[in-house]
Amino acid sequence: MKLKKEVIATSALLGVASIAALTVLAQDEPLQTVSYVELDKYLGKWYEIAAFPQSFQRGCSHTFAEYSKNDDGSVSVKNTCIKEGKIKTVDGKATVTDKKTNAKLEVQFFWPFKGKYWIIGLAPDYSYALVGHPNRKYLWILGRKPIMDSQTYNHLVTLAANKGFDVRKLVKTNQH
Template sequence: MKKIMLFLLSLMCLGGCADEPVTVDNTTVRQLDLKRFMGRWYEIARYDHKFERGMTNVTATYTLLDNGRIEVVNEGLKDGKRKTANGKGKLPDASEPGKLKVAFFLWFYADYYVLDIAPDYSYALVGSSSDKYLWIMSRTKALPQSVLTGLLDNLRRRGYDTTKLIWVRQ
């Protein structure tokens, strides 16, 4: 067990050293009503990454717990089989409500930045402190083309490469 922990810590350190400076504007929303943010979100588009590669019908469901923490359940289909990842989330600093943290493995929290959200909480842009992660999320399985166009324009203005987005089949 000790060797595994040392290996994991070494990988984390190496990953931190190899990171390039952020080249995008990942400014988060100034206000976020966590209660309104809770519930089911459908993944409309995302950047490719190992933990969701090949998945369709992807959703994320957030539940605010009595202790202020957030229960996170990500689900999707891969090769016709339902896959579920249970995690936890938190808001570490109430003065920056758009900067959440999520963890799916032990205490290894990752950034979960709410970059933009519709006034009625019908869609959201989510990223991180790096430019490697990006999601377009919606309360419905599809968004009107006019909304998508506006979201893509917003992302391009921020410096994100929208050609790297994978459009998720719902």
């Protein structure tokens, strides 16, 4: 029994060490996005499955975003969460900064501040997305449903680690 516990502990330690090593190696590489995003398919509701904690989201649960196209071609962004028992929303605007791929956007919620929103992982059927910032300090795992199966979630965590994100910082979002 003791040997079995030692094997499990060693395996877990090696797994964490492997993720940390992948993170360090990939941090120096430029962040790669997906090759192409069909914006019309990307529009709609996305639930936050997990994210790096950010001060602007502190205390939020049941977090989701809704994207729709504006007349000028930009994307309307409406983020919603429950905070202190109340529904909180913030509206923003996103513009595509890489027309070749549509995978790099800039989002603005408060003038003059803008943030990079890069789509770095995307399901072929647009059922999940992995979004990050090239400085690797922001990361979101998004899904079309509030709950994601563990296989898909683990796939996205591994993808993020391979792209240089410290996935030990990921926190699952309460969607219950």
